[in-house]
Amino acid sequence: MGRDAGMPPKGLRPRGAGLHPPALTPAYRSSIARAPHHPPIAIGGTAESLHGPVFGHGDIAPDEANLLAGYGSGGAPIGERIIVHGRLLDGSGRPVPGALIEIWQANSAGRYRHPGDRHDAPLDPAFSGCGRTLSGADGSYSFRTIRPGAYPWPNGGNDWRPAHIHFSVFGTAFAQRLVTQMYFEGDPLIPRCPIVATLPDPAAVTRLVGRLDMDASIPFDALAYRFDIVLRGHEATPFETRPEGN
Amino acid sequence: MTDANRPLPETPSQTAGPYLHIGLAPRLAGIDGPCAALGSPGAEPDLPGPRIRVSGTITDGAGAPVGDALLEVWQADADGRHAAGGFRGWFRVAPDARTGAFQFETLRPGAVDAPGLAGSAPHLSLWIIARGINTGLATRLYFADAAEANAGDPVLARVPLERRASLMARPGPFGYHFDIRLQGPDETVFFDF
Numbered sequence: 001m002g003r004d005a006g007m008p009p010k011g012l013r014p015r016g017a018g019l020h021p022p023a024l025t026p027a028y029r030s031s032i033a034r035a036p037h038h039p040p041i042a043i044g045g046t047a048e049s050l051h052g053p054v055f056g057h058g059d060i061a062p063d064e065a066n067l068l069a070g071y072g073s074g075g076a077p078i079g080e081r082i083i084v085h086g087r088l089l090d091g092s093g094r095p096v097p098g099a100l101i102e103i104w105q106a107n108s109a110g111r112y113r114h115p116g117d118r119h120d121a122p123l124d125p126a127f128s129g130c131g132r133t134l135s136g137a138d139g140s141y142s143f144r145t146i147r148p149g150a151y152p153w154p155n156g157g158n159d160w161r162p163a164h165i166h167f168s169v170f171g172t173a174f175a176q177r178l179v180t181q182m183y184f185e186g187d188p189l190i191p192r193c194p195i196v197a198t199l200p201d202p203a204a205v206t207r208l209v210g211r212l213d214m215d216a217s218i219p220f221d222a223l224a225y226r227f228d229i230v231l232r233g234h235e236a237t238p239f240e241t242r243p244e245g246n
Numbered sequence: 247m248t249d250a251n252r253p254l255p256e257t258p259s260q261t262a263g264p265y266l267h268i269g270l271a272p273r274l275a276g277i278d279g280p281c282a283a284l285g286s287p288g289a290e291p292d293l294p295g296p297r298i299r300v301s302g303t304i305t306d307g308a309g310a311p312v313g314d315a316l317l318e319v320w321q322a323d324a325d326g327r328h329a330a331g332g333f334r335g336w337f338r339v340a341p342d343a344r345t346g347a348f349q350f351e352t353l354r355p356g357a358v359d360a361p362g363l364a365g366s367a368p369h370l371s372l373w374i375i376a377r378g379i380n381t382g383l384a385t386r387l388y389f390a391d392a393a394e395a396n397a398g399d400p401v402l403a404r405v406p407l408e409r410r411a412s413l414m415a416r417p418g419p420f421g422y423h424f425d426i427r428l429q430g431p432d433e434t435v436f437f438d439f
Contacts, residue, residue, distance in 0.1 A: 013253070015438050020259045021380035028261070030378030033306040034428045038409075040384070040438040043401050048358055048371065049439040051328050053320065053336035059284055071277075091253045104269030114265040114275045116314065116343075128277045130268050132284075166263065168270055174320045174336075175439050179375055179382060181260040195261060198380050204258050230254045 011044045012175050012232050013091065021198035028194045029155050049175035055100040055134060065133035067105075067145035077127035079108025079146030083224040084165060084182065085216060087139040090172075091233015095139025101229075102168040103131045103143060110151030110161075119151050144222065150189055162189035162196070165210075171231040182210045182227045259381040264314045266375060271316060271340050285318075285338035293333050293353060295324025299421030300387065301349035304341050304374070307429030311346025315376035317426075319352065322368075326356035349421075357395060367395035367402065371439070374426065383436045387424050390414040401437070409435050 023035035063069055068076060084103075088096040106112045106129060109121040113129055127146065135141045148163050164181045171177070183190050183205075190196055196205055210225035217224040267274040272282045304312045317339040322328050329335050333353070341348040358366045370387040388396055396402055402410055412434045415422035426434050 013256075015256075015381070019256060023380060025380060028378070028380070030261075031380060032378075033308050033310065034312065034376065034378035035307075035380075036383065036429055036433055036436055037307075038433055038435070040436045041404055042438045043404060044439075048320070048322065048328050053334050054329055061279065064279070071279075089254060091256065093254055102269045104265065112265040112268060112275075113277060114268055116264050128268070128272070128279075130272050130275075130277055130279075132269075166260075166266070166269060168262070168266075174371065174373070175384075177318070177373055177382060178257060178259060179262045179266075180257055181263075198260070199258050204255075207255070207257055208260065230257045232256045233253045 025198040050173045052174035060132045071128040075126045081222040085142035086227040088135045099135045105165045106148040110149030162187045176231040262375040264377040296354045298354045302424040304426040313343040318373040320371040322355040326358045365398040367399040
């Protein structure tokens with residue numbers, strides 16, 4: 001995708017090739033029939049896509065950031081308790097406050113609470129795998145949950161997903177909308193995963209890996225992983241003349 | 247140029263996978279809770295203005311339904327304003343898991359009249375995620391019976407003439423019809439917006 005000379009000022013940076021996975025990644029077989037063959041048409045930051053839906057504390061319940069509580073008939077989910085936290089930043093490194101962050105994940109046995117999941121691993125009656133929060137004034141967020149299990153999936157015969165948590169993030173602009181996955185530092189399945197391998201730049205995998213964060217862990221309770229999320233940035237101001245893509 | 251001035255690279259996208267409902271439409275995964283309705287169309291307060299009904303099917307390059315997709319709609323209100331006057335202008339639509347058919351009702355959007363958008367025709371912005379979609383797909387729904395407004399729309403003007411029909415919702419006895427084809431000869435036009 002080329003840059004579009006007709007783009008209005010103060011738009012968002014184009015989502016050019018090289019950063020996000022291309023649509024067609026045949027080693028991830030589901031992309032074969034679902035990848036558009038035409039490249040997207042760049043329409044720059046139209047005013048409407050530079051704004052986005054606004055969420056507030058009325059949209060989520062206070063305990064929705066704690067996946068250890070509030071589901072089923074009580075009791076604690078089985079698994080290794082963890083804290084997943086970080087900051088939501090824009091492309092200039094500024095915090096993005098008040099943004100809706102939604103997560104979903106498998107339970108500690110690698111099974112999703114979903115009618116489509118046929119993996120022969122037990123459901124945990126005390127775990128939904130669904131969490132929501134709003135980023136704080138400094139862009140920070142934090143979830144309490146259990147470490148999800150790895151699981152096999154029908155793709156290449158013996159493919160296993162590394163442990164991961166799905167993230168859905170809103171920025172201030174609808175054009176910043178992002179869905180991604182966080183992996184766990186040190187997981188040997190990461191370099192073997194066809195979905196991780198959709199990234200065009202293998203070095204970018206490090207930006208999807210939550211780092212063990214002992215400073216944020218709680219002794220005798222939970223380990224912590226840190227995962228900062230950077231949203232699509234705005235176009236360079238005149239003194240930022242560096243070319244894109246590095 | 248110091249590092250402090252270097253823009254941070256965006257966190258890369260990964261597919262939402264087949265179980266996105268757990269986090270984004272929990273009721274469809276059988277999960278209820280105090281806020282499970284977040285994003286449901288119809289959760290908006292009653293607002294003045296004509297309403298529209300849209301239905302269609304989302305299919306892949308083989309014509310198979312994409313029943314695990316999720317659509318997000320972002321739109322202006324009847325006066326062409328975004329996120330104004332109590333209208334969030336955003337909701338989620340999940341197609342039928344088996345058939346890929348979807349339907350929703352919402353306010354008919356007015357023409358946006360913001361700086362830089364002169365001449366825009368009324369439309370809905372759509373964002374689509376699913377298993378097999380590595381980065382969310384953005385498109386627009388225009389109204390085929392607004393030909394005069396569409397003719398002056400600056401975004402449509404960038405779309406090759408022969409592909410514009412994929413962006414047109416067609417009026418019918420049960421409201422507007424709008425199919426989404428991820429791939430193939432009648433592939434929907436997607437945008438980087």
